[in-house]
Amino acid sequence: MPIRILPPQLINQIAAGEVVERPASVVKELVENAFDASARSVEIDVEQGGLRMIRIRDDGCGIDREDLPLALSRHATSKIASLEDLERVASMGFRGEALPSISSVARLTLTSRIRGERCAWRVTADGTETDFDIEPAADPDGTTVEVRDLFYNTPARRKFLRSEKTEFSHIETLVRRMALSRFDVGFALKHDERTVLNLRPAETRAEIDRRLALVVGESFLENALAVEFSAAGLSLSGWVGLPTFSRSQADMQFFYVNARLIRDKLVSYAIKQAYRDVLYHGRQPVYVLYLELDPALVDVNAHPAKLEVRFRDSRLIHDFLFRALHRALAEAKPQAVETGPV
Numbered sequence: 076m077p078i079r080i081l082p083p084q085l086i087n088q089i090a091a092g093e094v095v096e097r098p099a100s101v102v103k104e105l106v107e108n109a110f111d112a113s114a115r116s117v118e119i120d121v122e123q124g125g126l127r128m129i130r131i132r133d134d135g136c137g138i139d140r141e142d143l144p145l146a147l148s149r150h151a152t153s154k155i156a157s158l159e160d161l162e163r164v165a166s167m168g169f170r171g172e173a174l175p176s177i178s179s180v181a182r183l184t185l186t187s188r189i190r191g192e193r194c195a196w197r198v199t200a201d202g203t204e205t206d207f208d209i210e211p212a213a214d215p216d217g218t219t220v221e222v223r224d225l226f227y228n229t230p231a232r233r234k235f236l237r238s239e240k241t242e243f244s245h246i247e248t249l250v251r252r253m254a255l256s257r258f259d260v261g262f263a264l265k266h267d268e269r270t271v272l273n274l275r276p277a278e279t280r281a282e283i284d285r286r287l288a289l290v291v292g293e294s295f296l297e298n299a300l301a302v303e304f305s306a307a308g309l310s311l312s313g314w315v316g317l318p319t320f321s322r323s324q325a326d327m328q329f330f331y332v333n334a335r336l337i338r339d340k341l342v343s344y345a346i347k348q349a350y351r352d353v354l355y356h357g358r359q360p361v362y363v364l365y366l367e368l369d370p371a372l373v374d375v376n377a378h379p380a381k382l383e384v385r386f387r388d389s390r391l392i393h394d395f396l397f398r399a400l401h402r403a404l405a406e407a408k409p410q411a412v413e414t415g416p417v
């Protein structure tokens with residue numbers, strides 16, 4: 076076969092293969108966009124497990140009318156402009172591919188209104204267009220993205236989706252985890268008109284505890300130690316479960332790097348090491364931890380879905396985590412025995 080350049084929709088569909096695995100991945104990308112737009116409130120409406128419809132509305136900065144077609148174009152982003160920026164990304168997004176990827180495998184409507192604008196503006200895309208029609212709309216400030224009929228045009232992908240119930244449970248798990256990454260943002264999640272989560276921005280200690288309990292369970296806080304540790308420009312905060320609160324599976328471990336939930340072998344290894352002397356063999360610790368560091372020290376461009384990161388100095392991170400948690404657990408030991416759960 077001769078070599079040829081692929082049509083744009085197919086290029087986007089290939090990219091979608093990496094970032095849009097299922098309805099929950101759409102939710103992840105759109106909520107991250109809301110975070111990047113400085114939203115204080117994110118409303119997520121889902122129908123039929125997200126297979127039929129996913130709608131995310133935020134009260135963030137909005138998109139200029141002129142920029143709407145760009146938002147749907149590949150490699151177009153307002154978040155970075157140079158390699159220098161890429162090497163110190165502070166936003167959740169930067170690749171400029173989520174919206175074009177999603178629109179190539181679903182029917183997407185983007186409606187947005189920046190503060191002070193007379194009305195909102197709306198574009199609709201199904202991945203095939205080269206020109207976008209922009210229509211006025213009556214929406215409030217902020218942005219709404221509606222995604223319908225995911226994978227309607229890629230039957231091979233659609234086949235891999237599970238039941239509505241399973242797909243929704245992926246969405247719910249994801250939203251709960253994202254809610255723990257940004258206590259200052261309110262979240263509302265509805266499935267087929269039924270309210271599943273309704274979280275106001277958590278400001279007071281009590282509100283933070285309540286949100287935490289809702290996500291990790293009531294008993295976690297009663298069995299956890301608060302962690303607060305800084306050294307060498309790194310800071311770690313959050314909660315670690317007492318050794319007695321361990322689980323047989325590693326399913327209650329949340330680790331955020333600069334507000335991004337990540338999975339990382341080095342991180343889980345360092346944490347396990349810190350628990351080594353206090354945890355029974357085969358048991359898994361429970362934790363919700365936040366690592367804050369200079370974005371230049373971590374490469375978030377390791378994977379299109381951005382679930383993995385690369386630390387520039389992994390030894391430093393390992394030692395820091397080990398030290399922080401080892402200390403927290405050592406201090407807690409006598410207390411845990413004498414006074415019971417903290």
Ligand code: ADP
Pocket residue numbers: 104108109112133135136137138145146147151152153154167168169170171172173174175218
């Ligand atoms: P990226 O997030 O990597 O920049 P996306 O395809 O997710 O790429 O979004 C493209 C652009 O559209 C963003 O850079 C941003 O300027 C704009 N955008 C997308 N979603 C929103 C939103 N909810 N509010 C404001 N702007 C948005």
Ligand code: MG
Pocket residue numbers: 104107108167168169171173174
């Ligand atoms: Mg994005």
